[in-house]
Amino acid sequence: MKVIPNRVVSLRKPKLGQNFLVDLDAMQRVVDALGDISETTVVEIGPGEAALTELLAKRAGRLIAVELDRVLAAQLRMRFTPLTNVEILEADILQMDLGTVLGSTPGPLRDLRPTGLFKTQVVGNLPYYITTDILLKLFAAGDRIETLVLMVQKEVADRVAAAPGSRDYGLLSATAQMYGTVQKLFELGPESFDPPPKVRSAVFRMKMQPRFAELEVDEAGFISFLKVMFAQKRKTVSNNLKLAYDKAIVKAALLGAEIAPATRAEAISLPEMARLYRELKK
Numbered sequence: 001m002k003v004i005p006n007r008v009v010s011l012r013k014p015k016l017g018q019n020f021l022v023d024l025d026a027m028q029r030v031v032d033a034l035g036d037i038s039e040t041t042v043v044e045i046g047p048g049e050a051a052l053t054e055l056l057a058k059r060a061g062r063l064i065a066v067e068l069d070r071v072l073a074a075q076l077r078m079r080f081t082p083l084t085n086v087e088i089l090e091a092d093i094l095q096m097d098l099g100t101v102l103g104s105t106p107g108p109l110r111d112l113r114p115t116g117l118f119k120t121q122v123v124g125n126l127p128y129y130i131t132t133d134i135l136l137k138l139f140a141a142g143d144r145i146e147t148l149v150l151m152v153q154k155e156v157a158d159r160v161a162a163a164p165g166s167r168d169y170g171l172l173s174a175t176a177q178m179y180g181t182v183q184k185l186f187e188l189g190p191e192s193f194d195p196p197p198k199v200r201s202a203v204f205r206m207k208m209q210p211r212f213a214e215l216e217v218d219e220a221g222f223i224s225f226l227k228v229m230f231a232q233k234r235k236t237v238s239n240n241l242k243l244a245y246d247k248a249i250v251k252a253a254l255l256g257a258e259i260a261p262a263t264r265a266e267a268i269s270l271p272e273m274a275r276l277y278r279e280l281k282k
Contacts, residue, residue, distance in 0.1 A: 018069075020048045021125050021151065023192035026203075031055045033149045033185055033205050034121050040146075043102065045093050045124030045134065050076055056123070057086050064101065068092050094133055098141040119146035128153050128197070132172060135160070139179045148180075148206040157184050157202035169266045171230035175223060177270060178215075180208040215274035225277045229265040236262050237276075245280060253279035 021027060030052065034042065039061045047053040047065040049072065056063050063086045067073040073090035080086040089101070102120050122145055126134050131152050138148060152160075155168075160176045161184045162168035176182055185203045190196035212219045228244045229237060238261035241250040254261050257276040259268065268276070 018046070018048060018127065019125075019193040019195060019197045021052065021188075021192060022194045023188065024051075026186075026188055026192055027052050027055055029186060030123060030149055030151065030203055031059065033203070034059075034123060034147065037061065037121055041102070041120040043120055043122045045122065045126065045150075047076060047088075048072060048125070050079060052123070052125070053080070053086075057083055061085060063087070064089060066091055066093050066096065066101075094130065094137060098137065099144060102141065102144040120144060121147045121149070123149045125151040128199070131156050135172070135176065139175065142179045142208045142210055145208045147208065149185075149203065150206075151188070151201055151203045153197075154187055154200040154202040157204045160184075160206075161204055164269045165267050170233060171226060174226050174230070174270060174273065176206065178212065178222070178226075179210050180206045182206045211270065215271060217274050217277055221281075222274070222277055225280070226273070229268075229273065233264070233266065235264070237265050237268065238262070240265065241280075249280065253282075256282070 034040075037056075037060045041062040041064065042056055042060040044053055044056060044063065044065045047067050048069075050065075053063070053065050053076070057080065065076060065080075065086065066089045067076060068091065070090060073088055076088045080088060089096075122138060135150075138145060156172070158168045159170060159172045161182045162170070162173040164173075183205050185205055188201045188203070190198065190200070192201070210219075212222065215222075229240055231240045231243055237259065238250060238254060241253075245253075251261070253276055256279040257272065259272060259276055
């Protein structure tokens with residue numbers, strides 16, 4: 001890797017769906033979006049050639065970089081060995097037990113016994129083809145995460161941040177917003193990456209603030225309910241619910257929740273969703 005003004009040039013052929021971020025200004029904006037991390041544990045997903053990792057290492061109290069590529073992981077270990085606040089894990093983020101990793105002690109002899117609940121920050125440039133899977137994995141570990149700052153395909157960021165009633169609002173929007181508040185920060189063109197992807201990208205920040213207790217619903221049951229609600233976006237809520245519930249139960253629940261049967265799921269707010277779910281459970 002070499003650096004030219006405001007751009008990092010990769011000398012390695014990417015694989016595993018990698019598009020390395022090479023825009024130095026964008027990297028700085030991503031790190032700035034995390035705020036003060038001097039006494040915080042930060043997990044970076046897919047550090048690649050470490051352009052973003054270098055910035056994070058200077059600011060973070062503790063940095064755990066998770067890299068799937070064996071060669072890159074080995075190079076990262078050699079590069080960051082002198083820094084006691086940086087750990088490199090060669091692992092697949094989708095296969096990791098995030099609860100164990102986020103609750104482990106730092107250092108070369110890692111003690112994997114839980115140290116108690118503490119909040120971490122998560123940052124990364126997510127591979128496009130597994131973005132949704134990674135997001136759902138992170139949501140499930142939301143009790144240990146304070147903030148997400150993630151770079152994803154623009155369409156995914158639009159869906160995560162979409163409001164009810166908008167064209168992009170759907171299952172991913174509702175699921176994400178049950179776990180936290182989402183803010184889309186900025187967009188990036190293909191020229192900000194090497195190799196340039198065929199799509200635009202965007203960075204969003206998500207403050208993890210689960211709403212299950214507030215809306216009086218159980219997490220597992222409500223997430224399953226959302227999948228039924230958005231099973232087929234073109235269908236009405238009544239028709240989607242009949243895929244999983246008795247017709248009479250659906251009719252009574254919609255009446256109790258004061259939702260018209262012909263309404264589509266994307267037009268229903270999360271509090272209204274929760275009210276309907278509670279009616280169905282009766």
